Amino acid sequence: MGIVSPGFQGKPRSAAVTLPPGQYLTEDFPVLSAGPTPRIQLDQWEFVITTEAGVKHRWSWAELLELPSETPTVDLHCVTKWSKLGTTWRGVALDSLFEQVDTAADFALAHSYGGYTTNLPLEDLLDGQAWLVYEYEGEELGAEHGGPVRLLVPHLYLWKSAKWVNGIQLLVQDEPGFWESAGYHDYGDPWREQRYQGD
Numbered sequence: 001m002g003i004v005s006p007g008f009q010g011k012p013r014s015a016a017v018t019l020p021p022g023q024y025l026t027e028d029f030p031v032l033s034a035g036p037t038p039r040i041q042l043d044q045w046e047f048v049i050t051t052e053a054g055v056k057h058r059w060s061w062a063e064l065l066e067l068p069s070e071t072p073t074v075d076l077h078c079v080t081k082w083s084k085l086g087t088t089w090r091g092v093a094l095d096s097l098f099e100q101v102d103t104a105a106d107f108a109l110a111h112s113y114g115g116y117t118t119n120l121p122l123e124d125l126l127d128g129q130a131w132l133v134y135e136y137e138g139e140e141l142g143a144e145h146g147g148p149v150r151l152l153v154p155h156l157y158l159w160k161s162a163k164w165v166n167g168i169q170l171l172v173q174d175e176p177g178f179w180e181s182a183g184y185h186d187y188g189d190p191w192r193e194q195r196y197q198g199d
């Protein structure tokens with residue numbers, strides 16, 4: 001037992017956690033993948049932003065690591081109703097990649113090794129809201145959770161955080177991705193419970 005000075009007992013133990021509507025708390029980290037886990041050699045890996053004009057901006061693994069990294073601690077909310085709080089990642093803010101990109105597009109379609117896609121407004125990838133992450137809790141990101149590199153967009157349901165991400169295609173008109181074509185919401189804000197089209 002340690003000695004606790006009066007008036008300094010840490011954070012209140014009864015602090016209630018507020019979750020988005022319909023979500024429950026989980027401590028483990030479920031794996032949800034719509035297909036087999038692709039294995040990508042780091043010397044083969046690349047990430048490509050393709051503008052609406054067809055201009056391509058490419059980063060190799062080494063080039064990605066040269067960009068300034070951040071360690072966001074964020075909450076995850078899956079549309080299957082689990083939420084996991086306080087996860088810490090390391091990666092590059094999409095802002096750093098988009099510095100070089102000239103675009104007037106409003107929409108983005110993320111593409112992954114294996115063919116998965118998901119759409120989101122370009123503005124939701126910017127202003128410190130989204131990262132390309134390659135570490136989870138201080139360790140190299142495991143393949144089952146999207147390694148070597150996944151997209152992390154924690155303010156939207158987790159299906160927007162494309163695992164094994166390898167590109168962003170910029171679009172003047174929105175196009176649904178994999179789950180959005182199957183009836184999931186185009187935006188997917190957990191706090192507004194936008195699970196399905198029409199929510």
Ligand SMILES: Nc1nc2c(c(=O)[nH]1)N[C@H]1C(S)=C(S)[C@@H](COP(=O)(O)O)O[C@H]1N2
Nearest residue numbers: 030031032033034112116145158159162163
């Ligand atoms: N490439 C790819 N990314 C994906 C998926 C997928 O099937 N393929 N599933 C999505 C869904 S529905 C969820 S809930 C999260 C799950 O991430 P996790 O397996 O790391 O928990 O990844 C998202 N990203």
Ligand SMILES: [Mo]
Nearest residue numbers: 032078079159
């Ligand atoms: Mo999901």
